[in-house]
Amino acid sequence: MIGARATGLSALSSRLFGGVGAVFMLHRIGAPQNRSGLNGFLSCEPGFLDDLFSKLKGEGWRFVSLDEVADRLRAGHVDERFAAVTLDDGYRDNAEQGAPVFRAHSVPYTVFVCPGFIDGDAFLWWEIAARIIETTETVNVATGGGTMTLDCATPARKQVAYDRLMDYLTSEVDEDTQRRLMSALAQAHGIDAQAHCAAEIMDWDALRTLDADPLCTIGAHTIGHFSLKRLDRDRARAEIEGSAHRIAEMLGTVPRHFAYPYGNASAVGAREVDLAREAGFATAVTTRHGLLQPAHAGHLLALPRVSLNGEYQHPHYVDTMLSGFTMALANGGKRLVTV
Numbered sequence: 001m002i003g004a005r006a007t008g009l010s011a012l013s014s015r016l017f018g019g020v021g022a023v024f025m026l027h028r029i030g031a032p033q034n035r036s037g038l039n040g041f042l043s044c045e046p047g048f049l050d051d052l053f054s055k056l057k058g059e060g061w062r063f064v065s066l067d068e069v070a071d072r073l074r075a076g077h078v079d080e081r082f083a084a085v086t087l088d089d090g091y092r093d094n095a096e097q098g099a100p101v102f103r104a105h106s107v108p109y110t111v112f113v114c115p116g117f118i119d120g121d122a123f124l125w126w127e128i129a130a131r132i133i134e135t136t137e138t139v140n141v142a143t144g145g146g147t148m149t150l151d152c153a154t155p156a157r158k159q160v161a162y163d164r165l166m167d168y169l170t171s172e173v174d175e176d177t178q179r180r181l182m183s184a185l186a187q188a189h190g191i192d193a194q195a196h197c198a199a200e201i202m203d204w205d206a207l208r209t210l211d212a213d214p215l216c217t218i219g220a221h222t223i224g225h226f227s228l229k230r231l232d233r234d235r236a237r238a239e240i241e242g243s244a245h246r247i248a249e250m251l252g253t254v255p256r257h258f259a260y261p262y263g264n265a266s267a268v269g270a271r272e273v274d275l276a277r278e279a280g281f282a283t284a285v286t287t288r289h290g291l292l293q294p295a296h297a298g299h300l301l302a303l304p305r306v307s308l309n310g311e312y313q314h315p316h317y318v319d320t321m322l323s324g325f326t327m328a329l330a331n332g333g334k335r336l337v338t339v
């Protein structure tokens with residue numbers, strides 16, 4: 001484990017050359033719930049973070065808030081490598097397992113939250129899908145075109161089934177149909193999707209407590225975690241602005257930073273960047289794979305990130321990362337990654 005962690009660290013470190021800074025992306029903090037598993041890659045162990053912060057600080061990296069990222073880029077203050085830490089979705093483990101590590105290293109961090117997860121208007125549908133596939137041998141999904149039967153008898157088939165279901169739900173049906181199908185599927189499998197969400201995601205009281213940590217910034221992540229590109233403009237705008245309003249209403253501060261849900265090329269483009277700018281955010285982050293360059297001063301609403309999710313602690317990915325080609329591969333050789 002230590003070996004894998006150390007190898008992952010050196011691989012990550014070697015990947016960080018070539019930029020002036022980085023925005024790290026996390027979701028869950030803790031042991032992966034299921035290493036073979038379908039969402040295990042969205043988890044990062046506290047020990048890995050502890051080692052990473054020590055190592056990067058030892059190499060001269062400065063950990064700063066997203067406000068300071070924006071200030072440094074705008075001011076052209078790029079003579080020192082800097083990094084910001086971000087966590088998406090507002091998992092309870094961010095406070096329980098992440099905050100102590102951030103405090104120990106004085107690392108500022110931003111947690112992007114969806115009010116819909118807290119207010120009961122949305123749920124972690126991809127986790128529900130994973131849980132059903134992990135615990136069932138055959139899954140039948142009632143689609144408009146008939147029943148989709150997924151063979152989930154072995155770990156390999158579960159992965160194929162999960163990928164097929166994700167593909168269907170994120171590209172073959174619209175966002176509302178996706179949620180309706182997942183609600184019905186949860187119900188058919190006896191899963192209370194709202195209770196699951198409430199157990200995993202911080203409520204407003206927990207967020208207020210976390211927000212009192214001077215190192216913590218709360219950012220917005222839309223109301224309902226929809227793929228914005230797949231919504232019409234008015235609805236996308238309402239999702240973005242509504243999340244800022246609701247957070248301001250509940251926490252007393254208007255969020256200055258935003259993360260696009262899913263954050264990839266199929267979820268965020270130029271229109272969404274315009275909407276985030278019009279909503280008044282100082283920065284917005286994607287999940288595009290890239291480092292910060294001085295020219296990002298002109299693209300503060302489309303900042304790429306470096307994922308610290310479990311995949312980079314997993315030996316399977318180390319060789320790929322050591323090759324050093326991941327950034328170039330992900331972006332067609334471009335160093336300035338925007339949307």
Ligand SMILES: [Zn+2]
Nearest residue numbers: 088089261262
């Ligand atoms: Zn998210």
